[in-house]
Amino acid sequence: MSLSQSLLLLLVVLGIGLSFKAAQKTRGSLGFYCANGQISAWQNGLALAGDYLSAAAFLGAAGLYYTAGYDSLIYAVGTLMGWPLLLLLLADKLREKQHFTVADMLASRFGQRSVRWMSATSNLLIVLFYLIVQLVGAGKLIELLFHLPYLLAVILVAAIAVLYVALGGMLATTWIQLTKASLLIACALALAIGIWAKSGYSLSTLMQSTVAHSPSGAAVLLPSPAMHNPWEVLSLGLGLVLGLLGLPHVLMRFFTVADARAARQSACYATGLIALFFTLNAIIGAGGIVFISHHPSYLDSQGHVLGGSNMVVLHLAHALGGNILQSIVAAVVFTTLLAVIAGLTLAGASSLSHDLYTRLWRRQAPSEQHALKVSRIATLVLVCLALLLSILFRQQNIAILMGLAFAIAASGPFPVLLLALFWRKLSAQGALVGGYTGLASSILLILLGPTVWVNIFGFAKPLFPLNSPAICSVPLAFFAAWLVSTLWPNSETHGANQSLPD
Amino acid sequence: MKVLLLTLIIVPTALYYGLIAFAPTLLAYPVATMPLSIPLALGMIWLGFIISVVYLWQGRQQDKAACR
Numbered sequence: 019m020s021l022s023q024s025l026l027l028l029l030v031v032l033g034i035g036l037s038f039k040a041a042q043k044t045r046g047s048l049g050f051y052c053a054n055g056q057i058s059a060w061q062n063g064l065a066l067a068g069d070y071l072s073a074a075a076f077l078g079a080a081g082l083y084y085t086a087g088y089d090s091l092i093y094a095v096g097t098l099m100g101w102p103l104l105l106l107l108l109a110d111k112l113r114e115k116q117h118f119t120v121a122d123m124l125a126s127r128f129g130q131r132s133v134r135w136m137s138a139t140s141n142l143l144i145v146l147f148y149l150i151v152q153l154v155g156a157g158k159l160i161e162l163l164f165h166l167p168y169l170l171a172v173i174l175v176a177a178i179a180v181l182y183v184a185l186g187g188m189l190a191t192t193w194i195q196l197t198k199a200s201l202l203i204a205c206a207l208a209l210a211i212g213i214w215a216k217s218g219y220s221l222s223t224l225m226q227s228t229v230a231h232s233p234s235g236a237a238v239l240l241p242s243p244a245m246h247n248p249w250e251v252l253s254l255g256l257g258l259v260l261g262l263l264g265l266p267h268v269l270m271r272f273f274t275v276a277d278a279r280a281a282r283q284s285a286c287y288a289t290g291l292i293a294l295f296f297t298l299n300a301i302i303g304a305g306g307i308v309f310i311s312h313h314p315s316y317l318d319s320q321g322h323v324l325g326g327s328n329m330v331v332l333h334l335a336h337a338l339g340g341n342i343l344q345s346i347v348a349a350v351v352f353t354t355l356l357a358v359i360a361g362l363t364l365a366g367a368s369s370l371s372h373d374l375y376t377r378l379w380r381r382q383a384p385s386e387q388h389a390l391k392v393s394r395i396a397t398l399v400l401v402c403l404a405l406l407l408s409i410l411f412r413q414q415n416i417a418i419l420m421g422l423a424f425a426i427a428a429s430g431p432f433p434v435l436l437l438a439l440f441w442r443k444l445s446a447q448g449a450l451v452g453g454y455t456g457l458a459s460s461i462l463l464i465l466l467g468p469t470v471w472v473n474i475f476g477f478a479k480p481l482f483p484l485n486s487p488a489i490c491s492v493p494l495a496f497f498a499a500w501l502v503s504t505l506w507p508n509s510e511t512h513g514a515n516q517s518l519p520d
Numbered sequence: 521m522k523v524l525l526l527t528l529i530i531v532p533t534a535l536y537y538g539l540i541a542f543a544p545t546l547l548a549y550p551v552a553t554m555p556l557s558i559p560l561a562l563g564m565i566w567l568g569f570i571i572s573v574v575y576l577w578q579g580r581q582q583d584k585a586a587c588r
Contacts, residue, residue, distance in 0.1 A: 088557055088561070091558075091562075092561070095533075095561055096537075099564070099568050102525075102568045102571045103526075105575060106522055106525055106526055106529070106571075107526075221554075222552060222553035225558065226553065239554065239555050240547055241540050241547065245540055245541075245544070248542050249541075251540050251541040252541050255533070255536075255537035279579070279583075282575070283576060285572065286573060286575070286576045289572040290573075293566055293569040297565060300558075300561070300562065
């Protein structure tokens with residue numbers, strides 16, 4: 019067994035051990051979904067960072083820096099700026115009352131089953147797309163590193179994720195996320211320090227070397243031609259910033275802490291960790307260009323990175339620290355994928371079991387034992403569905419699927435959530451129409467845009483000119499919610515929160 | 521205070537993406553030995569964290585004042 023495989027096995031066994039320990043403390047729905055609200059602020063902050071920093075943030079960001087230079091930082095700024103917005107707008111309000119899911123929260127405001135249905139299905143859609151991205155990424159990574167067939171690789175990953183979640187619920191995923199986040203940041207720190215040391219401990223020397231080694235020259239430190247359409251840039255920025263505020267597996271974490279104060283603290287800790295990570299990633303990306311781009315051991319006969327640009331980080335680890343560092347980084351990357359899959363699975367399972375089954379289909383509270391059993395079955399069902407879809411989507415560009423998830427999150431759940439928390443005049447009908455308008459418009463515009471209509475369907479010109487639909491779908495969702503709420507105001511709303519401002 | 525902090529997030533973010541969208545050549549302006557683009561991006565990333573810390577600190581001050 020190679021060092022990579024041994025380390026990977028060790029981390030998987032550690033994760034399973036944590037899940038078994040968490041299972042002993044997980045009782046009932048409150049324990050399974052929210053860890054009994056007993057997660058501390060710093061633990062939740064690390065777990066939030068862990069949930070957010072997927073392998074795409076590590077491998078994908080460095081790969082993007084390698085191919086498109088500064089564009090990677092444009093993405094980083096957008097995604098980071100969502101965090102202080104999350105803190106200021108949503109963190110404490112989400113935690114004010116004990117809910118299991120965001121759909122719970124909306125249903126308590128409007129008291130209508132249709133609103134819960136809308137929220138739950140849009141959350142499920144986002145979770146599914148995100149899960150597919152992670153499973154495809156994990157499958158390809160294992161295929162490359164351990165020479166296992168893709169199908170076996172994704173089945174293995176899916177099985178481990180089911181074990182983590184079904185056993186220990188939110189407590190297990192929290193412990194796994196904070197372990198993984200610590201390891202990921204440690205790896206990024208090690209790589210960044212190695213690069214910085216080889217650059218004579220000078221950032222300006224590193225930047226000069228990056229320019230010297232890049233085929234684009236000085237343009238590598240400026241926006242690429244992909245950013246030349248101003249409306250594309252604005253739409254991308256809007257989607258990246260607001261997308262975070264609609265991600266169900268992130269929002270769900272605010273139900274796990276004791277009170278609103280802990281929710282705010284955890285969001286702040288997460289922001290700091292992510293800011294640190296993105297800063298280190300900027301150094302790692304530059305290091306990729308300097309130490310990989312002209313090194314024949316890491317390039318194929320056509321001069322492309324072996325395994326694709328997503329493998330830049332792994333090759334860089336080898337360049338800096340040989341097989342040992344590469345093995346450690348590979349094992350941590352795989353753990354990252356597993357942990358994010360576990361977090362997403364829990365968010366999706368909660369929508370399936372709590373929102374759709376318990377609240378909508380069954381309509382009366384089941385026994386705690388039954389609820390827990392349903393949650394575990396929902397976990398299995400969701401992962402099986404994502405597994406099947408990941409086989410179908412195996413050849414698709416992962417970035418497209420990720421962009422789809424963010425665009426849907428920014429356009430569907432976020433506008434309704436924001437208005438529900440801050441605008442008393444939002445009616446149930448307005449929430450429904452706004453939510454569905456955002457969801458449908460974002461999906462439709464992505465399908466009609468260049469990445470799907472042209473690149474996948476093969477048409478000559480797109481029907482919608484932008485890759486990211488946020489600049490249209492987000493305002494459309496807000497407008498639809500406002501218009502319908504104004505035309506059909508709250509008259510039969512059940513349990514409307516009277517303390518909300520006008 | 522919350523409105524001020526929200527403004528301090530939204531306005532710089534809008535300006536940053538506006539700069540990339542409509543005046544990208546300004547990002548090439550030299551700052552020490554690198555273009556403006558790099559320190560600007562890193563500054564934006566840490567601005568988000570600084571605002572989070574300020575909000576948290578302000579919340580603690582309010583809690584202390586309420587306890588007196």
